[in-house]
Amino acid sequence: xxxxxxxxxxxxxxxxxxxxxxxxxxxxxxxxxxxxxxxxxxxxxxxxxxxxxxxxxxxxxxxxxxxxxxxxxxxxxxxxxxxxxxxxxxxxxxxxxxxxxxxxxxxxxxxxxxxxxxxxxxxxxxxxxxxxxxxxxxxxxxxxxxxxxxxxxxxxxxxxxxxxxxxxxxxxxxxxxxxxxxxxxxxxxxxxxxxxxxxxxxxxxxxxxxxxxxxxxxxxxxxxxxxxxxxxxxxxxxxxxxxxxxx
Numbered sequence: 479x480x481x482x483x484x485x486x487x488x489x490x491x492x493x494x495x496x497x498x499x500x501x502x503x504x505x506x507x508x509x510x511x512x513x514x515x516x517x518x519x520x521x522x523x524x525x526x527x528x529x530x531x532x533x534x535x536x537x538x539x540x541x542x543x544x545x546x547x548x549x550x551x552x553x554x555x556x557x558x559x560x561x562x563x564x565x566x567x568x569x570x571x572x573x574x575x576x577x578x579x580x581x582x583x584x585x586x587x588x589x590x591x592x593x594x595x596x597x598x599x600x601x602x603x604x605x606x607x608x609x610x611x612x613x614x615x616x617x618x619x620x621x622x623x624x625x626x627x628x629x630x631x632x633x634x635x636x637x638x639x640x641x642x643x644x645x646x647x648x649x650x651x652x653x654x655x656x657x658x659x660x661x662x663x664x665x666x667x668x669x670x671x672x673x674x675x676x677x678x679x680x681x682x683x684x685x686x687x688x689x690x691x692x693x694x695x696x697x698x699x700x701x702x703x704x705x706x707x708x709x710x711x712x713x714x715x716x717x718x719x720x721x722x723x724x725x
Contacts, residue, residue: 536689551686561682568675 540546547553548560570576596608642650664673688695 536685536692540685549681549685550689551682557682561679564675564678568671571671 537546537550540549548557551557567581570581571578593608596605599605600607642654668676
């Protein structure tokens with residue numbers, strides 16, 4: 479019987495193919511010497527028990543594309559700009575006391591003034607001409623799909639809330655109540671801007687650190703889950719089973 483750690487799903491194979499095709503070689507065999515492929519293949523073999531039963535690369539789990547590249551710091555310049563921009567906005571609003579509308583207007587004022595002076599001085603000096611505004615064309619109906627997606631997400635959330643509120647599933651009900659309670663406690667400790675900033679920092683640090691140390695984290699998490707299950711089994715045997723007998 480084949481070791482389950484050796485099984486790679488279709489997404490993993492596609493991911494390896496994408497890495498192999500990125501160097502411009504049309505032909506590659508199974509014994510390719512590409513270091514990225516070798517590194518990922520070793521990871522798939524050695525990481526037997528991944529966190530939350532993950533069977534795909536973290537880049538694919540969080541959606542892939544530009545957003546995943548930014549979160550995992552594959553595009554370091556963009557990730558650094560996002561983190562620096564969020565930090566500057568948070569510092570200006572929370573520490574210095576600027577309002578968001580004031581920052582936005584001042585930024586636009588500075589940008590427009592700089593471009594105006596640049597464009598007028600360029601004709602009298604040897605300065606490089608300012609860049610032209612890009613000609614952005616939106617195809618007809620380009621906003622229909624996002625609108626339909628938002629509508630679908632709204633209806634799905636409304637249907638989920640209805641199933642929890644009017645249903646008899648106590649587990650889902652307590653999950654919703656617990657989530658709302660955590661958000662309420664977080665809102666009492668931080669304002670909305672600070673909460674968004676903390677979420678941004680977490681998104682730009684935790685996934686990247688986990689990807690770099692996922693073998694150690696997965697091994698520690700496996701041991702922690704086993705210990706939790708052991709304690710829960712003892713609690714169930716000593717308390718819950720006795721309560722059931724009393725009733």
